[in-house]
Amino acid sequence: MKPLALCLSALATALFLASLSVGPAHIGALDGLSALILGGDGPEPLVMREIRLPRALLGVMIGASLGISGAALQGYLRNPLAEPGLIGVSGSAALGAVLAIHTGLAAVTTLALPVAALAGAGSGVLLILLLAGPRGGSITLILAGIAISALAAALTSLVLNLSPNPYAASEIVFWMMGSLADRSMTHVWLAAPLMLAGGVALLTLGRGLDALTLGEDAAEAMGLRLARLRLTLVLGTAAMVGAAVAVAGAIGFVGLVVPHLLRPLVGARPSRLLWASGLGGAAMVLAADIAVRLVLPERDLKLGVLTAIVGAPLFLHLIYKTRGGQT
Amino acid sequence: MRGCVRLSRLIALGLALALAGATVSAGPAPARVVSINLCTDQLAMMLAAPGQLVSVSKLAADPHSSAMAREARAYKANHGRAEEVYLLDPDLVLAGAYTDPATVGILRRVGLRVVQFDTVKSLDDTRALITKMARVLGHEEAGAALIAEFDVRLTRLRAGETTHSAAIYHPNGYSLGNGTLADDILRAAGFSNVARELGLRGGGTVPLERLVMAAPDLLIRGTPLPGASRSEAVMTHPALAALTADTAGLRITSPDWICGTPHVLDAVETLVTARGGLR
Numbered sequence: 001m002k003p004l005a006l007c008l009s010a011l012a013t014a015l016f017l018a019s020l021s022v023g024p025a026h027i028g029a030l031d032g033l034s035a036l037i038l039g040g041d042g043p044e045p046l047v048m049r050e051i052r053l054p055r056a057l058l059g060v061m062i063g064a065s066l067g068i069s070g071a072a073l074q075g076y077l078r079n080p081l082a083e084p085g086l087i088g089v090s091g092s093a094a095l096g097a098v099l100a101i102h103t104g105l106a107a108v109t110t111l112a113l114p115v116a117a118l119a120g121a122g123s124g125v126l127l128i129l130l131l132a133g134p135r136g137g138s139i140t141l142i143l144a145g146i147a148i149s150a151l152a153a154a155l156t157s158l159v160l161n162l163s164p165n166p167y168a169a170s171e172i173v174f175w176m177m178g179s180l181a182d183r184s185m186t187h188v189w190l191a192a193p194l195m196l197a198g199g200v201a202l203l204t205l206g207r208g209l210d211a212l213t214l215g216e217d218a219a220e221a222m223g224l225r226l227a228r229l230r231l232t233l234v235l236g237t238a239a240m241v242g243a244a245v246a247v248a249g250a251i252g253f254v255g256l257v258v259p260h261l262l263r264p265l266v267g268a269r270p271s272r273l274l275w276a277s278g279l280g281g282a283a284m285v286l287a288a289d290i291a292v293r294l295v296l297p298e299r300d301l302k303l304g305v306l307t308a309i310v311g312a313p314l315f316l317h318l319i320y321k322t323r324g325g326q327t
Numbered sequence: 328m329r330g331c332v333r334l335s336r337l338i339a340l341g342l343a344l345a346l347a348g349a350t351v352s353a354g355p356a357p358a359r360v361v362s363i364n365l366c367t368d369q370l371a372m373m374l375a376a377p378g379q380l381v382s383v384s385k386l387a388a389d390p391h392s393s394a395m396a397r398e399a400r401a402y403k404a405n406h407g408r409a410e411e412v413y414l415l416d417p418d419l420v421l422a423g424a425y426t427d428p429a430t431v432g433i434l435r436r437v438g439l440r441v442v443q444f445d446t447v448k449s450l451d452d453t454r455a456l457i458t459k460m461a462r463v464l465g466h467e468e469a470g471a472a473l474i475a476e477f478d479v480r481l482t483r484l485r486a487g488e489t490t491h492s493a494a495i496y497h498p499n500g501y502s503l504g505n506g507t508l509a510d511d512i513l514r515a516a517g518f519s520n521v522a523r524e525l526g527l528r529g530g531g532t533v534p535l536e537r538l539v540m541a542a543p544d545l546l547i548r549g550t551p552l553p554g555a556s557r558s559e560a561v562m563t564h565p566a567l568a569a570l571t572a573d574t575a576g577l578r579i580t581s582p583d584w585i586c587g588t589p590h591v592l593d594a595v596e597t598l599v600t601a602r603g604g605l606r
Contacts, residue, residue, distance in 0.1 A: 025536035043540045050566035051536050101555050165554030167498050174557055182500070182535050182561045298532055300499075 008279035015286035019056040022293050054185045059286040065195050065240035067281020070255020072202045075209035075270030084241045085252030088148025089124040093245035094175040095152045096120020098159050118242030125234045138322045177304030178249035180289050191243040198239030206271025251303045253311025254281050356465025357419035363407040364423035366586035369395045370460040394582040394590040409433040447587030449511040456587045477589050484595045486517025491544040494521035498558035502533040516598035549581045
């Protein structure tokens with residue numbers, strides 16, 4: 001328990017520092033950190049504080065959001081395949097964000113962007129819960145997810161294609177795959193409050209999710225209020241995923257891979273898996289964001305590409321494993 | 328009488344032969360010209376005789392892309408599609424070197440004459456482009472006059488020495504380096520190009536971090552386009568705002584920079600004026 005928390009925190013911290021030290025401008029790691037903390041003359045403090053710090057912070061925040069949301073959804077649906085990206089929650093959030101930007105609402109009030117993404121993500125979660133039902137059979141869940149993702153992606157593309165801006169259509173890939181390139185502290189402040197609120201909400205679900213592992217009847221006999229848990233889950237997931245997608249696009253598979261890897265280490269208890277997945281998710285997104293800057297520095301390789309390369313084979317493996325139980 | 332007629336016929340024949348000899352490469356001047364490329368649109372509008380140019384591309388009337396948007400409204404707009412171009416019944420189609428090969432191919436297959444024009448990589452290339460356009464339109468004297476005017480103005484504008492650095496920063500961090508028209512425009516106006524010094528050849532992205540580290544004296548950005556986009560959001564990044572607080576920022580409309588026409592000198596002149604304000 002304690003050692004795992006320490007290990008994951010150390011890993012995330014190390015990757016956070018590495019993320020601050022990686023970038024196209026040639027700044028030594030120590031010089032960079034001193035410029036970040038102490039400031040000074042020249043362009044280094046500007047690069048460190050306005051470009052690299054927000055990028056690293058967003059990596060932590062978005063990774064934690066996706067990890068915790070994935071763990072919570074999987075705990076509630078008791079299905080290891082439930083992941084915000086795969087079941088269409090991220091896609092719906094992207095649709096909400098794109099609508100806010102391209103209707104001009106986001107220009108009127110900055111809060112419109114994360115709130116619209118939250119609304120999109122919320123409707124995605126609600127739809128999934130309605131379609132998949134409380135027990136969430138794998139096939140129904142995945143089919144519902146495919147349908148919602150496809151619809152959200154199509155509508156997102158439509159909105160971007162209809163935009164009068166010539167660059168909008170080329171940004172479809174950003175909303176589908178996600179990137180942290182050229183984000184600023186503005187985005188950090190935009191996402192932080194919602195993520196914090198969502199995180200607090202989801203972390204309180206630990207005990208309820210633990211009880212739910214015994215089955216719904218047993219959990220309700222133990223005094224669990226299922227309707228309230230569901231509402232908290234929907235709002236918490238929508239806030240975290242919505243805020244993440246609003247600033248960085250939809251990054252898939254983080255909420256699938258991280259809980260899967262950590263589940264055996266926490267004794268398969270959903271309450272522990274929640275915070276562990278938060279730390280693990282932060283580490284995974286930071287690592288992916290470091291990799292995109294090292295592999296193809298000039299090309300703005302999308303984060304979702306890397307997470308999918310890691311996540312999709314695992315997803316196939318999980319489908320293969322759950323196949324026996326379904327038939 | 329009869330002899331007279333014969334003589335006049337002979338003279339007419341002789342004249343026709345002489346004229347044919349003079350324009351042997353181009354044949355008789357085309358009567359219905361259709362242009363389907365933004366840059367050939369502009370050169371053709373400058374050099375064609377009244378009524379000779381029938382249609383220009385839709386982009387030519389877009390003030391964000393075209394330096395001659397107002398003039399272009401006098402012509403019928405086309406979308407560069409083979410079918411509509413064919414229906415305009417042209418005897419000459421002007422296209423860019425990178426016009427969709429499928430479109431060019433099908434126009435040639437249905438028997439139309441298509442002349443393609445290269446994109447320019449320097450101010451000097453502009454002269455060759457004007458000459459070529461004047462020749463295919465059959466107005467060589469007009470072309471020569473345009474070039475002479477171009478040379479006089481360029482000589483007057485060209486800066487003797489490089490005194491400041493400048494960087495071009497377009498949405499998505501796109502910039503222009505060595506071997507581009509924009510690079511040549513910057514240098515003619517007395518600026519060193521930061522993107523070229525960072526090793527950029529042709530067009531490509533310059534990471535925001537490296538731009539901030541290079542701290543150019545002048546930052547050249549396009550004017551915002553209608554609608555919103557994430558690509559343009561980088562233009563309002565706080566780091567860029569901090570950079571322009573220390574250096575000079577210049578928001579320019581880019582049409583003058585796009586095509587190899589005498590309008591490139593308007594770009595040079597804007598820069599020369601901006602340089603005068605820097606110290």
